[in-house]
Amino acid sequence: MKNKNLIIAALAIVTFSFASCDNSSNKSDNAGALSGNMAERAYVAPGEHDEFYSFISGGFSGQLSVYGLPSGRLFKVIPVFSQDAEKAYGYNEETKPMLNTSYGFVPWDDSHHPDISQTAGELDGRWVFINGNNTPRIAKIDLTTFETTEIIELPNSAGNHSSSFVTENTEYVVAGTRFSVPVPQRDMPIDEYKGNFKGALSFISVDPEEGHMNLEFQILMPGFNYDLSHPGRGKSHGWFFFSTYNTEEGHTLLEVNASQNDKDFIAAVNWKKIEEYVKNGGGKKMPTNYAHNVYDEKTHMATSTMKKEVVVVDPLEVPGAVYLLPTPKSPHGCDVDPSGEYIVGSGKLSANLTIHSFTKMLAAIENEKFAGDAYGIPILNFEDVMEGTVVQPGLGPLHTEFDGKGNAYTTFFISSEVVKWKLGTWEVLDRKPTYYSVGHLMIPGGNSRAPFGKYLVAMNKITKDRYIPTGPEVTQSAQLFDISGDKMEMILDFPTIGEPHYAAGIPADLLKPNSRKIFKLEENEHPFVAKSEKEAKVVRDGNTVHVYMTMIRSHFAPDNIEGIQMGDKVYFHVTNLEQDYDVPHGISMIGANTSELLIMPGQTETFTWEPKGEGVWPFYCTDFCSALHQEMQGYVRVSPKGSDVSMKWTLDDEWYDSE
Amino acid sequence: MKKSIYSLFVVFMMLCVMSCGTATQENDAQGASIEEPNNTPLGQASVVDDVSAANILQVAIGSPDHTTLVAAVQAAHIEHVLVNAGPLTVFAPNNAAFAKLPEGTVENLVKPENIATLTTILTRHAAPGSYNIEGLKKEARKGRKLYMATGDYLEVTTEGDDVFVGGAKVIASIQTSNGIVNVVEDVILPKSE
Numbered sequence: 001m002k003n004k005n006l007i008i009a010a011l012a013i014v015t016f017s018f019a020s021c022d023n024s025s026n027k028s029d030n031a032g033a034l035s036g037n038m039a040e041r042a043y044v045a046p047g048e049h050d051e052f053y054s055f056i057s058g059g060f061s062g063q064l065s066v067y068g069l070p071s072g073r074l075f076k077v078i079p080v081f082s083q084d085a086e087k088a089y090g091y092n093e094e095t096k097p098m099l100n101t102s103y104g105f106v107p108w109d110d111s112h113h114p115d116i117s118q119t120a121g122e123l124d125g126r127w128v129f130i131n132g133n134n135t136p137r138i139a140k141i142d143l144t145t146f147e148t149t150e151i152i153e154l155p156n157s158a159g160n161h162s163s164s165f166v167t168e169n170t171e172y173v174v175a176g177t178r179f180s181v182p183v184p185q186r187d188m189p190i191d192e193y194k195g196n197f198k199g200a201l202s203f204i205s206v207d208p209e210e211g212h213m214n215l216e217f218q219i220l221m222p223g224f225n226y227d228l229s230h231p232g233r234g235k236s237h238g239w240f241f242f243s244t245y246n247t248e249e250g251h252t253l254l255e256v257n258a259s260q261n262d263k264d265f266i267a268a269v270n271w272k273k274i275e276e277y278v279k280n281g282g283g284k285k286m287p288t289n290y291a292h293n294v295y296d297e298k299t300h301m302a303t304s305t306m307k308k309e310v311v312v313v314d315p316l317e318v319p320g321a322v323y324l325l326p327t328p329k330s331p332h333g334c335d336v337d338p339s340g341e342y343i344v345g346s347g348k349l350s351a352n353l354t355i356h357s358f359t360k361m362l363a364a365i366e367n368e369k370f371a372g373d374a375y376g377i378p379i380l381n382f383e384d385v386m387e388g389t390v391v392q393p394g395l396g397p398l399h400t401e402f403d404g405k406g407n408a409y410t411t412f413f414i415s416s417e418v419v420k421w422k423l424g425t426w427e428v429l430d431r432k433p434t435y436y437s438v439g440h441l442m443i444p445g446g447n448s449r450a451p452f453g454k455y456l457v458a459m460n461k462i463t464k465d466r467y468i469p470t471g472p473e474v475t476q477s478a479q480l481f482d483i484s485g486d487k488m489e490m491i492l493d494f495p496t497i498g499e500p501h502y503a504a505g506i507p508a509d510l511l512k513p514n515s516r517k518i519f520k521l522e523e524n525e526h527p528f529v530a531k532s533e534k535e536a537k538v539v540r541d542g543n544t545v546h547v548y549m550t551m552i553r554s555h556f557a558p559d560n561i562e563g564i565q566m567g568d569k570v571y572f573h574v575t576n577l578e579q580d581y582d583v584p585h586g587i588s589m590i591g592a593n594t595s596e597l598l599i600m601p602g603q604t605e606t607f608t609w610e611p612k613g614e615g616v617w618p619f620y621c622t623d624f625c626s627a628l629h630q631e632m633q634g635y636v637r638v639s640p641k642g643s644d645v646s647m648k649w650t651l652d653d654e655w656y657d658s659e
Numbered sequence: 660m661k662k663s664i665y666s667l668f669v670v671f672m673m674l675c676v677m678s679c680g681t682a683t684q685e686n687d688a689q690g691a692s693i694e695e696p697n698n699t700p701l702g703q704a705s706v707v708d709d710v711s712a713a714n715i716l717q718v719a720i721g722s723p724d725h726t727t728l729v730a731a732v733q734a735a736h737i738e739h740v741l742v743n744a745g746p747l748t749v750f751a752p753n754n755a756a757f758a759k760l761p762e763g764t765v766e767n768l769v770k771p772e773n774i775a776t777l778t779t780i781l782t783r784h785a786a787p788g789s790y791n792i793e794g795l796k797k798e799a800r801k802g803r804k805l806y807m808a809t810g811d812y813l814e815v816t817t818e819g820d821d822v823f824v825g826g827a828k829v830i831a832s833i834q835t836s837n838g839i840v841n842v843v844e845d846v847i848l849p850k851s852e
Binding site: 516517518552553554578579580581583601625626627628652 | 706708710711712714743744745746787788789797836837838
């Protein structure tokens with residue numbers, strides 16, 4: 001049986017290859033590059049602003065990049081899960097706690113799926129969330145400062161891939177484990193995986209005012225791989241849908257062993273039901289250990305707290321909360337249309353796209369028509385829930401987004417194309433090749449009730465000859481399509497950082513007015529702030545020295561320091577006194593075993609320096625701040641341990657002593 | 660060494676002034692063939708920012724005692740210099756100071772053909788660096804002259820609690836986001852004139 005299936009699949013691949021070749025050559029004939037003014041449509045004149053922000057995941061860079069659309073210009077790389085020497089993120093004393101985990105300091109992760117906060121199912125532009133895949137974490141980025149302000153680690157998880165998607169009112173950020181693991185972790189034979197490993201689906205609440213995250217509960221599911229997920233919306237609000245693969249529960253050579261079943265599942269979770277169950281005292285408090293890291297904008301510092309307990313829920317204890325929808329061949333994307341009615345399963349190895357109906361699902365549940373169960377979780381009949389299929393649209397379907405005009409767009413990795421099809425009739429309307437092997441795609445607002453169906457970004461996995469070569473490693477390539485017409489038109493190629501897994505887009509007008517310009521100096525509550533040059537000082541405490549330093553165009557105060565000794569640990573707490581937009585200052589000291597600091601107006605940051613030799617050592621401003629930037633420098637005198645050189649400091653030769 | 664950097668600063672400022680002129684010429688020369696985007700005709704002075712502390716230009720514009728100075732700055736097209744990252748100390752003659760000049764002087768200077776002269780006069784009122792009244796007293800105490808953006812050195816003197824720069828009395832010092840505005844009672848003219 002299985003062999004036959006493979007042969008059919010192979011035949012299908014061959015047939016499609018030819019078919020799609022024909023199609024694409026036909027289409028490209030009638031769409032010359034000049035005929036449609038493509039360049040003009042992606043052109044944003046000097047000084048003009050882009051129409052959309054797009055937040056594109058940095059994949060194995062661990063970061064989140066900010067691009068403008070339609071220009072494809074890179075505006076910022078927001079450090080999230082990886083240290084960033086440019087911005088001192090994870091290097092300065094203030095942000096080191098952001099990268100703390102139960103495994104200690106982890107300076108890297110694999111960032112995947114950004115999702116913008118929503119209110120009533122529409123983008124509200126307050127935060128963007130993104131998941132760290134490797135050491136499971138969820139980060140929150142504040143869209144006024146474009147800085148990471150919170151990271152929460154997820155216990156009982158591994159390969160945090162089915163994340164980080166928000167519900168309609170950002171009640172929860174949801175995260176599913178890709179790799180099932182023993183829960184709790186224990187020393188056991190790997191080949192006893194089946195029936196013993198668990199897959200945790202985590203529901204992290206978001207405080208509607210401050211945005212603080214809290215891990216409310218985890219549903220401990222059978223040991224499948226939870227690949228992607230999306231929230232219900234509109235009529236299906238209150239449900240969440242997770243695609244699964246490896247329902248075979250293989251633990252080795254998954255490329256074969258996880259491809260045995262004809263159908264895997266989309267798990268439908270009624271989270272409102274489980275929320276109520278937990279609120280009424282349901283679930284089990286399980287001892288655990290995970291980090292919750294919060295950056296405080298007032299103190300300009302992060303703190304890391306270890307949490308010791310998590311509420312876990314056995315789905316069998318909440319009847320009617322979880323159902324399994326059979327879906328062909330290892331579905332990857334699990335996408336819900338703007339109305340909330342259709343749930344699209346992209347079976348990676350399937351010839352067709354499968355679309356389930358939420359209404360039909362509810363009816364099947366009502367009628368208690370089950371095909372069986374998996375570890376006690378009811379399985380619905382495929383025929384009862386399936387609404388339609390897009391027949392043979394391409395090869396290797398991955399992800400689907402929507403334009404809000406009744407159309408869906410699906411990426412196909414193997415046939416390297418984006419296919420536009422119609423919701424309800426399931427007919428293919430258009431197809432365009434991508435260069436090469438597209439993974440995710442993004443339409444601004446495409447994961448909401450109200451998409452902005454003007455542009456589509458295809459994020460490709462393979463680049464090859466697309467740009468001037470840069471050795472064996474080449475940047476990832478993205479392609480921008482104009483989807484305002486009946487046919488998709490590719491109007492721009494642009495490079496992206498790391499490997500983009502998904503993106504989130506939003507009209508620029510929704511974010512621009514909220515973007516912060518400066519931090520108010522009078523609101524600075526950093527414990528080592530110096531709010532004026534008069535407050536600058538140097539304080540010795542044993543072998544520790546605290547320098548309270550200020551910076552303003554174009555000098556440091558103090559800029560000469562004496563009395564530092566070998567064996568001291570010197571903390572430079574540096575406050576930028578500027579209250580002017582776009583006037584950061586930087587600082588670094590020769591031989592410092594860390595990065596520079598890049599300090600925004602009104603902000604305080606700290607770096608540590610342990611002198612390695614006696615002498616007089618310079619420091620300087622690292623960010624060209626003003627016409628006298630080159631003059632912005634200073635010296636620290638380092639004397640032998642026990643020296644009688646007194647602790648003193650100055651600006652312009654008026655010395656102060658530390659008594 | 661320091662001198663060379665100051666000189667660079669002056670050259671930079673002059674270039675800024677000059678480039679204003681050339682940009683307009685280019686636009687004219689090219690005519691309608693390509694419409695050059697000109698959405699920031701005042702350079703950084705076009706930036707809309709009501710969050711940062713007020714800059715030198717904004718402080719001057721907001722002062723009812725400096726309407727003549729502001730008009731002169733606008734006539735000379737050097738608004739963008741006063742919003743530059745600086746740091747800049749501007750000695751801002753008040754309206755009374757301009758009124759002390761011989762009748763017709765200001766009216767003559769703001770004529771298009773006299774822009775270069777006007778620019779030089781105004782630029783002589785700007786010093787790279789940040790010097791408030793306390794800073795100026797220190798300059799006087801240490802016998803340091805103030806280097807102005809035109810290349811002139813002005814003497815800083817004190818009489819009791821009063822501070823004078825190039826003979827003009829400083830009557831107020833205002834911290835701005837990009838430097839200092841020191842209000843002076845006289846227009847600082849070269850000694851030879």
